[in-house]
Amino acid sequence: MTHQAAAEGRAPQTRQAGRGRRLRFAALCAAGVAALLVSVALAITIGPADIGVADVWAVVGAHLGLGSSGLTPIRDGIVWQLRLPRTLLAAVCGAGLAVCGAVMQSLLRNPLADPFVLGVSSGASTGAVAVVVLGAGGGAVTVSAGAFVGAVVSFALVLLGSQVLGGTMDRVVLSGVAAMQLFSALTSFVVMTAADAEQTRGVLFWLLGSLGNVGWSEVWVCLAVLAVVLLVCAAHAHALDAFAFGQDAAATLGVHVARTRLILLSVTALLTAALVSSAGAIGFVGLVLPHATRGLVGPGHARLLPVTALTGAVFLVWVDTLARTALDPQEVPVGVVTSLIGVPAFLLVLYRSRKVTTS
């Protein structure tokens, strides 16, 4: 048979191609890690205070107990207390949002799904506004904690709603949209009726997403949540692949659909809540970066998830650097910059994939 002859001729070639792909993937990961380290180091040197890459390493070394940095306490503080935690949180947020986006797009089979589709960000906003403007919690609750509670409440409502509405994936998206509208309305209502001008400005800045005023505690909390969620999602990489042709197809490939969906939606909502409560709602990272990364490594999740985390991290480190320096000394909310970059990038992604959806 001609098929067989062709197959025998191609078999070693296919195996070689497999090895080539693995090598390429390893090289891509190594390059991504290197790019992230260099980006973080470089981003810290950029800003009003003149600091070099060598100074950054010296300060990091000093704080890890490797002798003195030789810098003045103020310059040391600029690196260690301001720029380093901020840059690291940008990396963690970028990685986390991109991973959440990749997982949700596959799980919900919706290329428009992003970490905020579950109503998490709008719930977080309402929680934050309740603390800032209404003084909920009587001063004992921080803005972050309020945002986190709001995010979790909103996600629980979305899950409950989707279950009541029929339990399919599109119901999750629809009840997420409903929750988004509801909580946005609540947030606006509270801000318009109760907030003074200064509160409004503070809330607005937070709603648009900002990495200013973050400290090491936010970095550690978000990094820990990111690590756990990344592990859980990577453990489900094959199951996520199986959702390519829908949930029935996934079930016939041996995936426990309801359980997998609940686990993955819960952990991504948790990660989004943690990120949003630290840095506000930074849009478009979770929407655009997974699509762009698929162009690099293909749709298989075993490769997509780690590489998406890396590209998301590098992306947000540079976008945040741009946000805090472009109109110096005025700072632009990072969410505004991600949207300004994200919209054309998103249209480009859609344009590239138009053949797929129309065929």
Next chain:
Amino acid sequence: MIGGTDASMETDTDASMETDASAAMETDTDAVVDTDAGRGMETATATDSGLRAERVTRTAGGHLIVDGVSVTPPQGSLVGLLGPNGSGKSTLLRLLAGVLAPTSGVVTLGGRPLNDLPRKAIARRVAVVEQNAATQSELTVGEVVRLGRIPHRRAWSAASAADEEAVRHALERTGLMDRADQLWHTLSGGERQRAQIARALAQQPRELLLDEPTNHLDIRHQLDLLSLVADLPVTTVIALHDLNLAAMYCDQLIVLRKGRVAACGTPRDVLTEDLVAEVYGVRADITHDDGHGRPHIRFLGGHGPSSSVRPG
């Protein structure tokens, strides 16, 4: 993740199989596919009964979609599932696949109810090809076929040599070897379905369920696909609309009407003018002159002799 339970499943099954299978056989009376082929396989069935539905019923919104259907596809045969739109073909296939749970009755695999088996263990035995597969992902044909290895793989593991071999074999069998690196979206309808069948074969199933896989295909691709399916060494249940194609390729036919089995047996026994009139409400002229005893159906229209259609 689920996994690692198959060893215990095998031993359990071996111990309990014989009694389960024979007991079930005695009680199955209303709609068993009981034929020469089926009887020939009885000894094999006693040690390893395949997929079978016993008096399964499924209701949706208060309506009976499938109503007390029993099916035991003979090992290695191609069983055609016929019936008008809404007769319950797809629902029955979904019940057999374990995607839907029966309202009453039971679907068993190797003598054990599907409910008691881990999904992964089922997916290593039963593969499904849907009517209209669609995806947003830009997968290559090779990647689509590789999806079939998911039930065989553990979390964190890379594809093994056995995985690659199964994928290669499935591509070869379906004639898609030289399409492996092409995007699935760029294939024609017939080739897409072949790729889905290759994916199903990569699961290395013993049972294959297909839901009207020839819909939307031109006649040549319908014939290609059905001869591919008919040559596969697995037990296959296929829902079909075209009675002549069913008669040409299937070893056994089950005809559903309003969720109940209207007839079952060989194409020659099942496809009669009376049955076609009763189930489809269409008058037909059926001949058996192809030399293999396969019936040929010529439709005469449903509203009397004056409106008869004479194709060809």
